[in-house]
Amino acid sequence: MTKATRQQRVTAADVAGAAGVSRATVGFVLNDTPGQTISEGTRRRVLEAAVRLGYRPHTAAQALASGRSRLILLVLPDWPIEYSMRRCLDEASLALDRRGYSLVTYTPHAGGRARPLWESLSPDVVVGFTSFGAEDLASMRACGVTKVIPAAGQGSPFWRPPVAGAGSALQVEHLHERGHRRLAFGASDDARLGSLVQERFGAAQACAGELGLPELDVRRIGRDDGSAAAAVRHWHEAGVSGVVAYNDDIAAVVTGAAVRAGLSVPGDLAVIGHDDSPLAGMFVPSLSSVRVDTADLGRYLAELALQEAEGSASSPAQLAVEAEVVPRESTRSRHDG
Amino acid sequence: MTKATRQQRVTAADVAGAAGVSRATVGFVLNDTPGQTISEGTRRRVLEAAVRLGYRPHTAAQALASGRSRLILLVLPDWPIEYSMRRCLDEASLALDRRGYSLVTYTPHAGGRARPLWESLSPDVVVGFTSFGAEDLASMRACGVTKVIPAAGQGSPFWRPPVAGAGSALQVEHLHERGHRRLAFGASDDARLGSLVQERFGAAQACAGELGLPELDVRRIGRDDGSAAAAVRHWHEAGVSGVVAYNDDIAAVVTGAAVRAGLSVPGDLAVIGHDDSPLAGMFVPSLSSVRVDTADLGRYLAELALQEAEGSASSPAQLAVEAEVVPRESTRSRHDG
DNA sequence: TTAGGCGACTAGCGCGCGCAAGCACCATCT
DNA sequence: AGATGGTGCTTGCGCGCGCTAGTCGCCTAA
Numbered sequence: 179m180t181k182a183t184r185q186q187r188v189t190a191a192d193v194a195g196a197a198g199v200s201r202a203t204v205g206f207v208l209n210d211t212p213g214q215t216i217s218e219g220t221r222r223r224v225l226e227a228a229v230r231l232g233y234r235p236h237t238a239a240q241a242l243a244s245g246r247s248r249l250i251l252l253v254l255p256d257w258p259i260e261y262s263m264r265r266c267l268d269e270a271s272l273a274l275d276r277r278g279y280s281l282v283t284y285t286p287h288a289g290g291r292a293r294p295l296w297e298s299l300s301p302d303v304v305v306g307f308t309s310f311g312a313e314d315l316a317s318m319r320a321c322g323v324t325k326v327i328p329a330a331g332q333g334s335p336f337w338r339p340p341v342a343g344a345g346s347a348l349q350v351e352h353l354h355e356r357g358h359r360r361l362a363f364g365a366s367d368d369a370r371l372g373s374l375v376q377e378r379f380g381a382a383q384a385c386a387g388e389l390g391l392p393e394l395d396v397r398r399i400g401r402d403d404g405s406a407a408a409a410v411r412h413w414h415e416a417g418v419s420g421v422v423a424y425n426d427d428i429a430a431v432v433t434g435a436a437v438r439a440g441l442s443v444p445g446d447l448a449v450i451g452h453d454d455s456p457l458a459g460m461f462v463p464s465l466s467s468v469r470v471d472t473a474d475l476g477r478y479l480a481e482l483a484l485q486e487a488e489g490s491a492s493s494p495a496q497l498a499v500e501a502e503v504v505p506r507e508s509t510r511s512r513h514d515g
Numbered sequence: 516m517t518k519a520t521r522q523q524r525v526t527a528a529d530v531a532g533a534a535g536v537s538r539a540t541v542g543f544v545l546n547d548t549p550g551q552t553i554s555e556g557t558r559r560r561v562l563e564a565a566v567r568l569g570y571r572p573h574t575a576a577q578a579l580a581s582g583r584s585r586l587i588l589l590v591l592p593d594w595p596i597e598y599s600m601r602r603c604l605d606e607a608s609l610a611l612d613r614r615g616y617s618l619v620t621y622t623p624h625a626g627g628r629a630r631p632l633w634e635s636l637s638p639d640v641v642v643g644f645t646s647f648g649a650e651d652l653a654s655m656r657a658c659g660v661t662k663v664i665p666a667a668g669q670g671s672p673f674w675r676p677p678v679a680g681a682g683s684a685l686q687v688e689h690l691h692e693r694g695h696r697r698l699a700f701g702a703s704d705d706a707r708l709g710s711l712v713q714e715r716f717g718a719a720q721a722c723a724g725e726l727g728l729p730e731l732d733v734r735r736i737g738r739d740d741g742s743a744a745a746a747v748r749h750w751h752e753a754g755v756s757g758v759v760a761y762n763d764d765i766a767a768v769v770t771g772a773a774v775r776a777g778l779s780v781p782g783d784l785a786v787i788g789h790d791d792s793p794l795a796g797m798f799v800p801s802l803s804s805v806r807v808d809t810a811d812l813g814r815y816l817a818e819l820a821l822q823e824a825e826g827s828a829s830s831p832a833q834l835a836v837e838a839e840v841v842p843r844e845s846t847r848s849r850h851d852g
Numbered sequence: 853t854t855a856g857g858c859g860a861c862t863a864g865c866g867c868g869c870g871c872a873a874g875c876a877c878c879a880t881c882t
Numbered sequence: 883a884g885a886t887g888g889t890g891c892t893t894g895c896g897c898g899c900g901c902t903a904g905t906c907g908c909c910t911a912a
Contacts, residue, residue, distance in 0.1 A: 187659050189898060200862045205900060215859055234658040237637050238584065239898035241575035242867050268624040275629035282619055287605040292612035300574050321571040322524050402796060427793065434799045456764065457794055459739060462771045526868060537892045542870060552889055576868035579897050
């Protein structure tokens with residue numbers, strides 16, 4: 179039983195043997211190592227042998243030798259953003275893959291005491307949607323992860339304008355176009371969302387200011403605590419006719435409360451959500467919303483991570499977020515189709 | 516500049532130096548290597564030094580030397596199951612972590628041509644929620660992944676009873692209790708869900724049979740193609756008074772169509788969903804649903820993966836799925852509170 | 853003719869760790 | 883006294899790969 183038969187894994191040495199060259203040459207060819215000149219004939223023989231044997235470099239060995247795992251760990255928040263982020267993650271994976279990196283997503287559980295994934299993966303870069311706590315940062319440092327986004331003490335790049343606020347201005351404009359002048363903002367009561375809610379509210383407020391509208395009346399809306407009913411009553415009495423919701427969930431809760439209170443949506447109160455989740459189309463009345471093209475965000479994310487990973491001259495990646503209103507029943511005016 | 520100062524990473528050699536023992540001893544102590552006897556004093560010195568220096572084993576080196584990455588890759592389908600699976604994943608992570616494994620989740624994109632994650636992670640086991648295609652299996656074999664669940668040619672263990680159908684029987688029972696005799700099943704038109712829909716429908720059908728009810732009238736429901744309106748009309752004419760929906764989304768679409776058709780829910784048509792998603796509570800009328808405790812499923816999953824990883828005698832892990840009806844407005848009867 | 857340069861490759865070290873083999877030491881048995 | 887067997891450790895190989903420091907032959911210029 180020869181060595182080649184006994185072991186199952188095809189190594190670079192096997193390829194070298196098959197191509198009649200040394201192991202180093204195989205490495206040079208497959209990695210296109212700069213500063214190494216390889217004759218066309220040899221290169222072809224090596225590539226052909228690699229394909230024929232089905233050679234796959236052993237990632238652990240590569241990581242050990244090179245000191246880089248070519249892994250990017252994306253830490254997602256523990257609230258469900260999955261749906262709206264799907265495109266974003268796909269796009270980011272693709273962009274990273276083209277540069278030889280893989281994206282791994284990770285959703286730590288608040289109470290869960292499992293070892294964080296960066297300890298078992300040794301990613302080159304850890305990217306967080308939210309800022310990291312001191313404990314997490316210490317844990318990363320301890321296991322050799324030095325490249326972190328956002329860096330210690332910095333805010334997440336995803337919650338800064340225009341990323342976070344792009345769609346909120348559209349919500350306000352949309353209601354303004356439909357003739358609504360007194361607007362309110364339905365915020366989430368989820369503490370974990372603090373900054374994102376703030377960002378969206380800020381953008382909406384700013385837009386209202388530009389349009390010459392009065393300040394938005396903000397209320398925090400919980401899921402089943404009656405806060406929505408109270409807010410709706412309050413708004414109705416205050417003459418508010420249009421509600422900008424932080425997201426589609428809040429829009430649904432507000433709309434539901436209004437309907438239960440005997441108000442007509444959009445007749446007495448128009449409501450617009452954010453993210454264009456499936457819920458928006460299913461609700462009765464269907465909810466107007468804002469669709470954000472998160473593919474851009476994905477590419478931006480990848481660019482950011484790559485800059486960190488390769489330490490390249492940081493041309494501050496530009497991000498153009500495309501967003502558009504998806505009008506539905508909840509903001510329909512009388513003269514609409 | 517000493518060596519210890521120059522390099523940032525703390526290695527087992529550093530710990531050995533600090534504890535005054537050889538590197539091998541450090542390994543034996545930290546791994547509790549069976550067949551090695553270490554004196555209590557030495558063991559304490561090593562552990563103390565490891566903690567003091569903040570030693571973390573280099574996972575790539577461990578993987579290379581041991582031939583095992585201690586990584587379990589869970590391949591999720593590309594439809595949004597995130598919400599209902601969150602608990603499941605948490606529980607699975609925890610259970611695996613206790614045994615020294617890490618769970619990585621991966622959602623391949625249908626069109627995306629990024630390198631699959633098993634190639635860059637070399638996981639010990641790949642677990643799929645759905646069966647794998649021949650291409651995927653070949654790719655896994657090529658990069659040394661031999662342990663796959665479900666194995667080639669086998670169906671997923673998650674879509675078999677009682678996992679998949681546990682809640683569906685409860686839906687039928689619930690409607691039966693409320694006096695409904697002619698029931699229908701609202702299936703999803705998403706082809707990717709084929710088997711799961713089948714499983715749930717089968718369980719519902721079986722339960723109906725046991726209760727002496729006629730066969731369920733199945734209709735596929737799309738999201739905005741009018742199929743829901745058609746189904747509702749058809750059901751109403753056929754005298755159906757209760758609808759078992761594949762999940763809460765379908766329940767919402769059916770309920771919405773009924774309301775728009777001027778029917779009263781639950782007066783003219785009672786509807787019950789499945790999964791108890793947030794949507795169920797927000798909808799108007801709120802949707803009765805079935806909450807499944809996916810934590811059990813998570814532990815089962817972990818057990819399955821561990822058996823595969825360690826090749827232990829496979830005592831076929833038992834799975835008890837706990838499910839309960841969450842009654843809401845969409846199935847409320849007159850005499851209910 | 854010979855030094856020198858260059859293209860095309862190879863030898864081999866080191867990454868950090870698991871683990872087999874070996875070795876010194878001491879207590880017990882013959 | 884020497885043989886035996888265990889305890890408690892060390893030496894050192896090998897995992898597969900990246901990459902530095904060469905080697906070797908050939909071609910050109912002095």
